Amino acid sequence: xxxxxxxxxxxxxxxxxxxxxxxxxxxxxxxxxxxxxxxxxxxxxxxxxxxxxxxxxxxxxxxxxxxxxxxxxxxxxxxxxxxxxxxxxxxxxxxxxxxxxxxxxxxxxxxxxxxxxxxxxxxxxxxxxxxxxxxxxxxxxxxxxxxxxxxxxxxxxxxxxxxxxxxxxxxxx
Amino acid sequence: xxxxxxxxxxxxxxxxxxxxxxxxxxxxxxxxxxxxxxxxxxxxxxxxxxxxxxxxxxxxxxxxxxxxxxxxxxxxxxxxxxxxxxxxxxxxxxxxxxxxxxxxxxxxxxxxxxxxxxxxxxxxxxxxxxxxxxxxxxxxxxxxxxxxxxxxxxxxxxxxxxxxxxxxxxxxx
DNA sequence: TGCCAATCCTTGCGTTCGCAACTACTATAG
DNA sequence: CTATAGTAGTTGCGAACGCAAGGATTGGCA
Numbered sequence: 001x002x003x004x005x006x007x008x009x010x011x012x013x014x015x016x017x018x019x020x021x022x023x024x025x026x027x028x029x030x031x032x033x034x035x036x037x038x039x040x041x042x043x044x045x046x047x048x049x050x051x052x053x054x055x056x057x058x059x060x061x062x063x064x065x066x067x068x069x070x071x072x073x074x075x076x077x078x079x080x081x082x083x084x085x086x087x088x089x090x091x092x093x094x095x096x097x098x099x100x101x102x103x104x105x106x107x108x109x110x111x112x113x114x115x116x117x118x119x120x121x122x123x124x125x126x127x128x129x130x131x132x133x134x135x136x137x138x139x140x141x142x143x144x145x146x147x148x149x150x151x152x153x154x155x156x157x158x159x160x161x162x163x164x165x166x167x168x169x170x171x172x173x
Numbered sequence: 174x175x176x177x178x179x180x181x182x183x184x185x186x187x188x189x190x191x192x193x194x195x196x197x198x199x200x201x202x203x204x205x206x207x208x209x210x211x212x213x214x215x216x217x218x219x220x221x222x223x224x225x226x227x228x229x230x231x232x233x234x235x236x237x238x239x240x241x242x243x244x245x246x247x248x249x250x251x252x253x254x255x256x257x258x259x260x261x262x263x264x265x266x267x268x269x270x271x272x273x274x275x276x277x278x279x280x281x282x283x284x285x286x287x288x289x290x291x292x293x294x295x296x297x298x299x300x301x302x303x304x305x306x307x308x309x310x311x312x313x314x315x316x317x318x319x320x321x322x323x324x325x326x327x328x329x330x331x332x333x334x335x336x337x338x339x340x341x342x343x344x345x346x
Numbered sequence: 347t348g349c350c351a352a353t354c355c356t357t358g359c360g361t362t363c364g365c366a367a368c369t370a371c372t373a374t375a376g
Numbered sequence: 377c378t379a380t381a382g383t384a385g386t387t388g389c390g391a392a393c394g395c396a397a398g399g400a401t402t403g404g405c406a
Contacts, residue, residue: 030316031316031320034332038324038333038335041335042335043223046216047265050216139203144203151212153341159207161334161338163214165331166214167210168327
């Protein structure tokens with residue numbers, strides 16, 4: 001862990017400058033330029049926006065994005081409750097992940113666990129009034145941030161297009 | 174940590190069923206339906222695709238997505254090298270994150286650190302031949318997966334649209 | 347009825363990440 | 377030339393995640 005030292009010194013100009021090497025052709029051969037652009041744009045755009053929003057949301061409401069998402073899903077759910085499984089699916093998290101996320105929210109009093117009557121294996125996560133309050137408090141600022149960092153870049157018809165495209169479910173699942 | 178037990182029993186039908194509560198109106202008031210759809214679609218689509226691709230890539234090439242991304246950026250960079258800072262920016266990771274990611278890649282012999290001649294504070298991460306080999310080996314399968322789980326959903330003009338929209342940089346940055 | 351596979355959720359463990367603090371070096375100003 | 381502010385990168389620390397294994401319960405099928 002100590003010998004992270006560099007081995008060589010850098011000559012002043014990049015050695016193979018100008019030449020891209022045999023790599024690029026081989027690398028990109030699998031994807032045509034439009035595909036590559038779309039894919040990279042999708043990836044980096046998400047990464048940047050998510051990073052930004054997470055910071056904003058924590059600074060403003062002391063609530064990570066994942067926590068916010070869970071509260072929102074519960075608030076929108078019928079009876080303000082959702083099975084752990086369903087919750088994991090909606091926020092796209094592993095089951096273990098959802099267990100601990102709900103743990104945290106429960107510790108903060110924003111959510112309660114409720115045994116499912118019809119299936120003794122199952123639990124509901126239920127939004128508490130405190131959780132609802134917290135969500136309602138955090139929402140305006142967060143939505144503003146979403147708009148500022150993402151939605152604002154597009155016109156209404158473009159948003160429609162975007163929604164339509166991204167809502168398409170993956171081919172084979 | 175032990176009293177995670179449910180407090181109450183569930184009555185057989187959801188209590189406030191049918192009624193959505195005062196919450197939804199307040200929650201969604203900040204965003205019109207199209208905005209909401211576009212935003213949620215963007216979020217969940219990314220989460221699902223990324224999760225899928227990560228699993229695929231690890232299974233097939235024992236390489237996490239972030240590692241793959243770094244190797245790719247280096248392969249595409251002039252001289253097969255990039256400053257740590259620049260690298261962090263391209264793969265959208267914190268500087269601490271990039272330090273450790275490069276640590277790992279170095280330990281695996283896929284990357285080398287090289288002192289920057291013109292600025293003694295700086296380092297280059299340089300792709301080794303082993304790293305290039307690993308990248309070339311992993312790429313075909315990965316690209317196939319990207320296509321299967323994402324690109325395949327769209328036509329060429331749609332991809333063009335998607336790329337154009339998502340490449341727009343955020344307004345104020 | 348009785349058993350075995352499947353399902354729901356949780357926990358142990360290892361890994362990764364970001365923030366904040368730190369070192370080393372550069373650049374600006376006096 | 378020296379002080380001071382700023383930048384590049386690394387490290388301690390705590391938080392969060394996923395995988396795999398485990399306990400409990402359900403559901404089909406003999």
